[in-house]
Amino acid sequence: MNIKLKQTMLVPYIAILLMILAFVFSTPMDLLVGLKEIYFSKSNLLTDYIQLAGLGPTLLNSSILVLFSYAIVRMTKTPISGPVFAGLMTILGFSFFGKNLLNSSIIFFGVFLYAIYKKISLRSVIVVLLFSSGLAPISSVIMFGLELSLWISIPLGIIVGIFSGFILMELAPHVIKFHNGYDLYNVGFAGGILAIVAYSFIKLTNSTYHFSILVNDTYHYQLLIISLFIVLVLMIVGFIANGKTLDNYKHILKKSGRSVTDFTRKNREGIALFNSGLTGLIVITTLLVLGIKFTAPAFGGIMTVIGFGCFGKHPKNIIPPLLGVILVVLIFGLDFNDISITLAIIFSTALAPISGEYGIVVGLLTGMLHLPIVSNISNIHGGIILYSNGFAAAFTAVVVHMIMVALERSDKPWQFMKSKKTSK
Amino acid sequence: MAVHEIEKNIKIIDEMTMYLFNKGFHKLGFELDYTSKKTVITITVKNTEKELVEVIKNEIFIERDQELEDYGWELLGECSGSREIMCVGMLVDDMQLIYKDSNTIVTFIRNH
Numbered sequence: 295m296n297i298k299l300k301q302t303m304l305v306p307y308i309a310i311l312l313m314i315l316a317f318v319f320s321t322p323m324d325l326l327v328g329l330k331e332i333y334f335s336k337s338n339l340l341t342d343y344i345q346l347a348g349l350g351p352t353l354l355n356s357s358i359l360v361l362f363s364y365a366i367v368r369m370t371k372t373p374i375s376g377p378v379f380a381g382l383m384t385i386l387g388f389s390f391f392g393k394n395l396l397n398s399s400i401i402f403f404g405v406f407l408y409a410i411y412k413k414i415s416l417r418s419v420i421v422v423l424l425f426s427s428g429l430a431p432i433s434s435v436i437m438f439g440l441e442l443s444l445w446i447s448i449p450l451g452i453i454v455g456i457f458s459g460f461i462l463m464e465l466a467p468h469v470i471k472f473h474n475g476y477d478l479y480n481v482g483f484a485g486g487i488l489a490i491v492a493y494s495f496i497k498l499t500n501s502t503y504h505f506s507i508l509v510n511d512t513y514h515y516q517l518l519i520i521s522l523f524i525v526l527v528l529m530i531v532g533f534i535a536n537g538k539t540l541d542n543y544k545h546i547l548k549k550s551g552r553s554v555t556d557f558t559r560k561n562r563e564g565i566a567l568f569n570s571g572l573t574g575l576i577v578i579t580t581l582l583v584l585g586i587k588f589t590a591p592a593f594g595g596i597m598t599v600i601g602f603g604c605f606g607k608h609p610k611n612i613i614p615p616l617l618g619v620i621l622v623v624l625i626f627g628l629d630f631n632d633i634s635i636t637l638a639i640i641f642s643t644a645l646a647p648i649s650g651e652y653g654i655v656v657g658l659l660t661g662m663l664h665l666p667i668v669s670n671i672s673n674i675h676g677g678i679i680l681y682s683n684g685f686a687a688a689f690t691a692v693v694v695h696m697i698m699v700a701l702e703r704s705d706k707p708w709q710f711m712k713s714k715k716t717s718k
Numbered sequence: 719m720a721v722h723e724i725e726k727n728i729k730i731i732d733e734m735t736m737y738l739f740n741k742g743f744h745k746l747g748f749e750l751d752y753t754s755k756k757t758v759i760t761i762t763v764k765n766t767e768k769e770l771v772e773v774i775k776n777e778i779f780i781e782r783d784q785e786l787e788d789y790g791w792e793l794l795g796e797c798s799g800s801r802e803i804m805c806v807g808m809l810v811d812d813m814q815l816i817y818k819d820s821n822t823i824v825t826f827i828r829n830h
Binding site for chain 1: 721779791
């Protein structure tokens, strides 16, 4: 029997699990102190909240933000479709390193303001709203990272954050044409553009801001067990909800995954959930094989991949770019445990639609191209956008896509029926 | 009414043109009826076999998706290389397919 999952897709249950674990790992007083540390940090890329405040407060921060976002989704009467699931899981993951209730709600408010200003329903802005918090550090950095007087920095951070959310709603759908939907983290690209503008102003007016990297791998086993538990639950529940069969899985594997592909359409939420779990499991296994330690950013990356398992990613299209990055790391003798390399491996899956559309070899080459691009891109946005890989992936995607278009011959158009090559 | 309403209607026509043209159907007719309540887009694919009706029925799944509409509508009609036609079904409320006098007539209804 196919169970209707679209009301939750298990997201609130995962959030509640994280909340329970938070109280297992920390005392209530430690949680409060830790949350305060998180909310008042500059939260730029990469701020590992576990290093900053401990595992318990980080789990609680993630849980609170996901439940808050889920409440907004339910308030707008939106079902948990593929993109909404991806958005919520991205929030869950990135609230381990950069998103919190304070900085995200400022951006959310900007997106809401757009809907009110344009007199459109809140439901029609919900997808961008969920991903918009990738730009949340723009507020935190201004409020707490520039060593300005709080009387100036807090109102300024709030105004800039709200304005960014407002503009992002118009920018994100517009820039999707740049990469033609081949970068699944499109809001990362849109947000990256705004981050460049903001960072340029910050550099011009303030020399005290530095973006630092904080990472802690002390909780490797705990994070590994939590992520394994989540993927296995998703796979089992998805399988049961799909009538204990994988017959229709081929429909998902056949898709290129190019934006905007919602795997939950046609009542396929069960098999989409199974796909999310399996896709996540492949990334977890890859990290383990490579001996990569689980940190907050790595955990966050895995949760994001799980989310996009309902919105474009599946085992067939993520493996080629993933292997491409690994190949470059091996060729140049780089360190897999360097956090920027780890994230490049995980988030190279943003380019999954390229391998889905053009095949394994092109997908592999795309992954190889992605690593050098992403390695240099954080210098131009100053860590103000959390989706640095998503921003970089847009450039990789546009280069590869244009090469493929250039190689395409006009006398060999795409055909779905050989008998209908020309009209009669 | 959603934002960019007129642009979205034009994009639906773009996407269908690209889709049909790439499949080898080069004789097409279009009609757009825009009112304050709804838009009706009629596309006539001339000189076809009845098989096309089934193909379109299978490839376009109609389920208006309000939350994805404002996120992905600008992609419509943009990618000539793609084999997939995904977005149109998310932007319309109803689709009617008729085969008449060797022509396939596709009608999309989009409520405002």
